[in-house]
Amino acid sequence: MKFTSRIKNAYNAFIGKGVYTDRNLQQLLDFLGIDAKNEKDLSEATYYACMRTLTESIGKLPLKLYRKNDKNGVVAARDHPLYNIVKDRPNKFMNGSIFWGTIEFNRNHNGNAYALIDGYGKNTQLWPLDDSKMQVWYDDALILGEIPDIYYLYSAGKKFYKFSSEEILHFKTSNTLDGVKGIPVRSQLKNTIQGNVKAQSLQNKLYENGFTAKAVVQYTGSLSDESVQTFLAGIEDYATGKLEKAGIKNLIPMPLGATLTPLNVKFTDNQFLELKQYSALQIASAFGIKPSQIGDYTKSSYASAEAQQLSFYVDTLLYILKQYEEEVTYKLLTPEEIESGLYFKFNVSVILRADLKTQIDSLSTAVSNFIYTPNEARAFLDLEAKEGGDKLLGNGAAIPVNLAGIQYQNETGGE
Incomplete structure (x- = not known):
């Protein structure tokens, strides 16, 4: 054994x-x-670079609770007890950025991320759970409960805990066969990632050996197997730099009649860099990460950083954020609250924010066309509200479409 x-x-x-x-x-x-x-x-740089991009992207977006009011408008529900909990402090040990970043990391790395909903109302706390200790069962035979439901069995030490589907926030990758559990990205890219790890290991070994690859030693005379091993071991100690502490770095002593012929490995002949770059792009593509986000600017075609962020949001983050919003809204709010117009939504303006000049021009246009009040526009720039700035302003020449042309008609009916 x-x-x-x-x-x-x-x-x-x-x-x-x-x-x-x-x-x-x-x-x-x-x-x-x-x-x-x-x-x-996994010690693959591209894999963790993609994980870092997604983790930090989710962590930097505030998840806020909104309410639809009677005027068909939307306001932040700051008076609700869950507003600050979900946005700023899901539990007493984690802030919002760390918590949601942790959930996103587990979702990608393990295929599934779980969070326990502990408490209710203002006492609610959200706790991330270890995927390796979680089992997901669909109990259609009514073994675990009186109604068919998805149950989560969690082991902590020698104890098992059973949670219903309403007690666990469950986030999964976009790749799933049954709609219940997700498939980890690393499982889909197992061969690619392993190939990159081996390529990095080869490169590290060449660095350690001073870029000296295998070599052929030619010698005259006959030696026993034991003598050959001792002879070659001594040469290898000199060649791989093991005697640097003794001051011997670049010299390899050879006995009379022996010749050392290195078998050089040329990365260019094997297209090592091209293959490694292609593998990195494959990994990034599986995550939905743009090449420029992992440091590859060879084919960047975006007109601006804003356009690049918009593409990343639409192509990659939108599906992820929608899943988070739907799960959190359904599990944390009561049916009555949802019916009344409450819902959770990420504030994506954090990553879509333009440069200052573009912001000023956009806000000025919105204010002059009755979209924002001056104080609402000032709030986008983190400026304090001013007296009289809560009224909609705009061009007084604008009229409703059903009144277009009325200014050319004679109200008295005369000529």
Whole structure:
């Protein structure tokens, strides 16, 4: 039996009836100083660059609670107890940016992200849950409850907790076979990511060896296998820089009659950089990330940073944000509140904000055409409200369309 298998069995015996996971085993092996390769461990730069882009994009957008009023308008529902909880402090340990960023990271990396809804009203707290400890069951046989529902079984230590679908916020990737659980992006890109990891490992080894690849040693005479190994080991110590501490860096001593012929590896001949760049673009494409967002500006065709952000919002973020808004609205609000016009929505103006000159021109146009009041426009620029600035202003020459041309008619009927 392999030593890692014995550790695995010992770990299972140690936790009793707890749930075994590869993640926990890896932590135990790391603690014991055992080098056991974990296939879930990813050290691919492009993968985490894409994860960072999505995580920070979601984290920087405020999730606000709005209410539709009787005038067919929309106002922020600041008086509702969930307004500040969801936007600023989902739980006592996390602010809004960290919480929603954590949820987005788990959603992409694990395929599913879960958050427990703890409490009600002003006492509500949202707690992210570990995907590796969660099981999702559809109980159509009425084993777990009296009505068919999706139940979430969560293990914490030696305890199991059962939650109904109303108690868990569940966010999943866009790739799902049953509509209940999502498929991780890393599962779809397993071969591509593994190839990039191996390519990076090769590059690291070449750096460590001073870009000296394999070599052929020619020597005269006959040596036993043991002598050959000792002979080659000494040459390799010199070639790979293991004797740098002794002051020997660039010299390789060769005995009389021996010749060292390096087998050089040329990245250009193997199209190493081109293949690595193509793999990076494949990973970014799976996440919906634009090449320029991972540092590839070779084919950038956007007229401005604003146009680039708009494309990212429409092509990538819109679907993700809509899923978040629908799930949070349905799970956190009562049917009566939803019926009354309450709903959650991300404020995307944070990422679509233009330069100052464009903002001023747009707001000025909106104010002069009865769209914004001056104080509403000033609020966009983080300026205080002014007295008399709550009235709609505009061009007095504008008239309703049904009255167009009336100024040319003779009200008395005469000529």
